Amino acid sequence: MTTISGASRLLDPRMQKLITRGLVLVAAVVIVLFPLSPSASAQNTVILALVLAIGASGLNIITGYTGYLSLSQGAFIGIGAYVGAILATRFPDVQPLLWAPIAGVVAALIAMLLGLVTYRSRGPAFVIITVAFLFLVQFVAIEWVPVTNGTAGLTLPLPDWPDPWGNWPFHLALVVLLALSLTMTWWIRRTKFGMGLIAIREDEGKAGTIGVNAPVYKLLAFGASALFVGMAGSVYGYYLSFVDPIGMFSIITSALIVLSVILGGRGTLFGPVLGAFIIQPVNNFANDTFGGGNARLVIFGGLLVLLVILLPKGILPTAAALLEKTRSKGTVGLSGARLNPLDRPLAPAEARPPAPTGRTLLEVRGLHKSFGGNHAVNDCSFTVPEGSITALIGPNGSGKTTVFNLISGTMTPDRGEILLNGERIERLSPWSRAHRGIGRTFQITRLFREMTVLENVVAPLRDFSVRQLGLGAVSGSEAARAEELLEFVGMSAYRDARAGALSYGQQKLVELAQVLMLDPKLILLDEPAGGINPTLIERMGDLIRALNAQGTTFLLVEHNMPFVVGLCDPIRVLARGAVIAQGSPEQIQKDPLVLDAYLGDDYLLEAPSRSVNIPVVERNPA
Amino acid sequence: MIRLEGVVAGYGGGNVLQGVDLEVNTGELGCIVGPNGAGKSTVLRAVSGLLKPSAGRILLDGEDITGRTPDAVLARGVTQVPQSNGLFATLTVRENILMGAYVIRKQRALVRQRYDEVLDMFPLVQNKTGVRCGNLSGGQRRMVEFARSLMLDPKLVLLDEPSLGLDPKSLTVIDEAVAIMRAKGKAVLMVEQNVRFGLRMATSGIVMESGRVLLTGPAQSVLSNPEIADLYFGGAVHAPVQSDTAANQPTTA
Numbered sequence A: 001m002t003t004i005s006g007a008s009r010l011l012d013p014r015m016q017k018l019i020t021r022g023l024v025l026v027a028a029v030v031i032v033l034f035p036l037s038p039s040a041s042a043q044n045t046v047i048l049a050l051v052l053a054i055g056a057s058g059l060n061i062i063t064g065y066t067g068y069l070s071l072s073q074g075a076f077i078g079i080g081a082y083v084g085a086i087l088a089t090r091f092p093d094v095q096p097l098l099w100a101p102i103a104g105v106v107a108a109l110i111a112m113l114l115g116l117v118t119y120r121s122r123g124p125a126f127v128i129i130t131v132a133f134l135f136l137v138q139f140v141a142i143e144w145v146p147v148t149n150g151t152a153g154l155t156l157p158l159p160d161w162p163d164p165w166g167n168w169p170f171h172l173a174l175v176v177l178l179a180l181s182l183t184m185t186w187w188i189r190r191t192k193f194g195m196g197l198i199a200i201r202e203d204e205g206k207a208g209t210i211g212v213n214a215p216v217y218k219l220l221a222f223g224a225s226a227l228f229v230g231m232a233g234s235v236y237g238y239y240l241s242f243v244d245p246i247g248m249f250s251i252i253t254s255a256l257i258v259l260s261v262i263l264g265g266r267g268t269l270f271g272p273v274l275g276a277f278i279i280q281p282v283n284n285f286a287n288d289t290f291g292g293g294n295a296r297l298v299i300f301g302g303l304l305v306l307l308v309i310l311l312p313k314g315i316l317p318t319a320a321a322l323l324e325k326t327r328s329k330g331t332v333g334l335s336g337a338r339l340n341p342l343d344r345p346l347a348p349a350e351a352r353p354p355a356p357t358g359r360t361l362l363e364v365r366g367l368h369k370s371f372g373g374n375h376a377v378n379d380c381s382f383t384v385p386e387g388s389i390t391a392l393i394g395p396n397g398s399g400k401t402t403v404f405n406l407i408s409g410t411m412t413p414d415r416g417e418i419l420l421n422g423e424r425i426e427r428l429s430p431w432s433r434a435h436r437g438i439g440r441t442f443q444i445t446r447l448f449r450e451m452t453v454l455e456n457v458v459a460p461l462r463d464f465s466v467r468q469l470g471l472g473a474v475s476g477s478e479a480a481r482a483e484e485l486l487e488f489v490g491m492s493a494y495r496d497a498r499a500g501a502l503s504y505g506q507q508k509l510v511e512l513a514q515v516l517m518l519d520p521k522l523i524l525l526d527e528p529a530g531g532i533n534p535t536l537i538e539r540m541g542d543l544i545r546a547l548n549a550q551g552t553t554f555l556l557v558e559h560n561m562p563f564v565v566g567l568c569d570p571i572r573v574l575a576r577g578a579v580i581a582q583g584s585p586e587q588i589q590k591d592p593l594v595l596d597a598y599l600g601d602d603y604l605l606e607a608p609s610r611s612v613n614i615p616v617v618e619r620n621p622a
Numbered sequence B: 001m002i003r004l005e006g007v008v009a010g011y012g013g014g015n016v017l018q019g020v021d022l023e024v025n026t027g028e029l030g031c032i033v034g035p036n037g038a039g040k041s042t043v044l045r046a047v048s049g050l051l052k053p054s055a056g057r058i059l060l061d062g063e064d065i066t067g068r069t070p071d072a073v074l075a076r077g078v079t080q081v082p083q084s085n086g087l088f089a090t091l092t093v094r095e096n097i098l099m100g101a102y103v104i105r106k107q108r109a110l111v112r113q114r115y116d117e118v119l120d121m122f123p124l125v126q127n128k129t130g131v132r133c134g135n136l137s138g139g140q141r142r143m144v145e146f147a148r149s150l151m152l153d154p155k156l157v158l159l160d161e162p163s164l165g166l167d168p169k170s171l172t173v174i175d176e177a178v179a180i181m182r183a184k185g186k187a188v189l190m191v192e193q194n195v196r197f198g199l200r201m202a203t204s205g206i207v208m209e210s211g212r213v214l215l216t217g218p219a220q221s222v223l224s225n226p227e228i229a230d231l232y233f234g235g236a237v238h239a240p241v242q243s244d245t246a247a248n249q250p251t252t253a
Helices: A006-010 A011-031 A040-065 A073-089 A098-120 A122-142 A167-190 A193-203 A204-209 A214-241 A251-264 A271-290 A291-310 A313-326 A400-408 A430-435 A455-456 A474-489 A504-517 A533-551 A561-567 A585-590 A592-599 B040-048 B072-074 B093-098 B108-121 B138-149 B170-185 B193-203 B221-222 B226-232 B243-248
Strands: A360-371 A374-385 A389-393 A414-418 A439-440 A521-528 A553-559 A571-574 A578-583 B003-010 B015-024 B027-035 B055-060 B076-079 B156-160 B187-191 B203-208 B214-216
Touching: A006 A251, A011 A167, A040 A073, A040 A193, A040 A214, A040 A251, A040 A271, A040 A474, A073 A098, A073 A251, A073 B027, A098 A122, A098 A167, A098 A214, A098 A561, A122 A251, A122 A578, A167 A193, A167 A214, A167 A553, A193 A204, A193 A214, A193 B072, A204 A214, A204 A430, A251 A271, A251 A291, A251 A313, A251 A585, A251 B015, A271 A313, A313 B138, A360 A400, A374 A389, A374 A578, A374 B027, A389 A400, A389 A533, A389 A561, A400 A439, A400 A521, A430 A439, A439 A504, A455 A474, A455 A504, A474 A504, A504 A533, A533 A553, A533 A561, A571 A585, A571 A592, A578 A585, A578 A592, A585 A592, A592 B170, B003 B040, B015 B027, B015 B040, B015 B055, B015 B187, B015 B203, B015 B214, B027 B040, B027 B193, B027 B221, B040 B072, B040 B076, B040 B156, B040 B187, B072 B076, B076 B138, B093 B108, B093 B138, B108 B138, B108 B170, B170 B187, B170 B193, B193 B221, B203 B221, B214 B221, B221 B226
Parallel strands: A389 A553, A389 A571, A439 A521, A521 A553, B027 B187, B027 B203, B076 B156, B156 B187
Antiparallel strands: A360 A374, A360 A414, A571 A578, B003 B015, B003 B055, B203 B214
16 A cells, blocks of 8 residues: 555556546647658558548447447448549539538438337347448449449549648548547537447347337437538549449448447447457458458458457456456455344335325226237236225236236237326337336346446436437436445445446345436336345335325336235236236235135145245234 | 365456455255345356356365366356346256257267156146246246256255245245255355245355355254344344434444
């Protein structure tokens, strides 16, 4: 502690930040001033690397943040180049560099068309579609002769600026575009928009249930990913002074862009740029030494294989992980300590359920859902009274979770109606249902594993508006509310931990805090007490009562009978996909049907088997 | 049978286990309890080889298996039933159970015999052998996982929260399954949040907190230890919100 060696000082986070900034600054200065280099071929390499870096930085938004790998990113360089070239030949009096913004907008609009495809496909299918898209664009460029001049290509006028300027205008234009692209990427990561994109990458289905309108997010992401790429393309086309379909829409360009992103590090700000400035020189070297063509393909294929084996996460994330590992070596990690129930204020003990309003908040009518020949939900009908804590119990396989999936919109029913406040919602998207006030947790937690705990809790969105997209991802009042909720579930010490590193029970608690952030009218809890320490189960019961006292309605699936009996009224019992019994806890516990199907004949003779220490007789009489 | 000595391990953000010592013998059932995130599941991961300890030793029948790969540990007769999502969703129940015998797949007669034995033990899965595991409910999946873990006739079975997601009726099946395992001379090391359920079945209780073993002893004595009960097993409910008792208690930390 008293003597700090040089090595440990290097590990100091503040020092690291300083070093990182210094490195970025030096790299930026070198890149900006590069045309001072006497070597024309080196200048050329840097210009190409800049184009590649802009392409990679754009792809980072859809691949790094949103999780869609695209092999058509190179097409947007080509589209930008074509737009610039077409306009430059039609309007010879205008400086061609000025067309860049239009080229960018056109590329962005076409990219959004590609984004529409993500409605229906993801994963490998999407990658193949992007390849097809690339060839389709190339086909248009070849066949639309009146505009594109077909395979002969378009020749642009040579630059009309004074000779001593050399490559400076091209170079500086690309540097500015790269700076803009990086600024946009940095900004997106810090907004609700970026948070939503990462939520989509981590778990698109779950993102819907916390109110993220995935299709709109993805369209905007695709647009953003191509905007500056199109602009860079038009500068690039002018720099080459010749644009043709074969050169512009080569799949090699797209492959180089993907390689840059993966090599540098997906989802990091500077990774794709670093990757581009490594890949482009290697590409030029391969071109010069092996005469291009197929030898180059072998090199890049081999490089990709090596990358996946040695550096699957890319350079920057690997370096960061190594540093973190060295720093935390031998230190004590966060681990769960006892939770003395009395060292934190519990929810007000006098929480009383709200007076029954007599209204029905949720009604399920004649719901059906089959998987193959298996009728998981078979003519299921029940109601959830407004202001109640309703339980849905039943044996394993009786369809409880499927009913939850149908209510929250994760699945669509084959038949039947779901009404929230009298409004039919069974055909609405999950996020619309979330915006109407339905929040849910999952039996097996579905947190966004790569986000921090705090980010997970602030991720839910109560409504959708374009303005909201630009708001800070972790803004003041929301962060304060989120920390309050984390404090309540006893997880505030973990706020900056990666959610994926938490234990099962801890994830359960964070997911509860997350759904509360939506401030829903109706909360669906799927086994809230499963895997949770008994002390916390009791605290969770208190929390549910407190929220209920403020008017939140609950529907919960749970096997912990003492917990259910102490907390819920009414209870609906599900068996073989339909409700077989319903009523108050007293009625349910005596119902022979329920004893037979669910509790077991020995239920009353034996102490409650999944016991927290609430003996049934001591339950809250309210 | 299985013995941990000063095991230190973590996931690369500091150590979660801070030197864990524990022992479970043949025919015994050790049940680890403690707060969420105390490192209970991490102990199981260290034993099964999914996580490499940075210090300490893990001995199986006296043999040092510290840092061995999961398949090497499996080959020595240790199987694990994970906390969640351990089944191949697109394979049938039968295929999933047979996957438990993958390393002995050449010994067909043995595999067939074990398969029949295992099915007998778990009547709940008997009439579902042709169903894809993705179409099973959470509790049914658990049953299949148990069945699969016994296909290798292991010496030691690691159970991570066996009661999770099971309905009250099915819980008795775990009782039976565990009783069968013990009767066949297997050691069981189990993590369980449902403390009473776990300790009732167990022979020894292991209380963990903050990555250390705080206390071990016969399950009954752990269960009835008033201080432990108060601190870990929902004391607030046990003695309903009596702030004076808690305030008067000597601090145990």
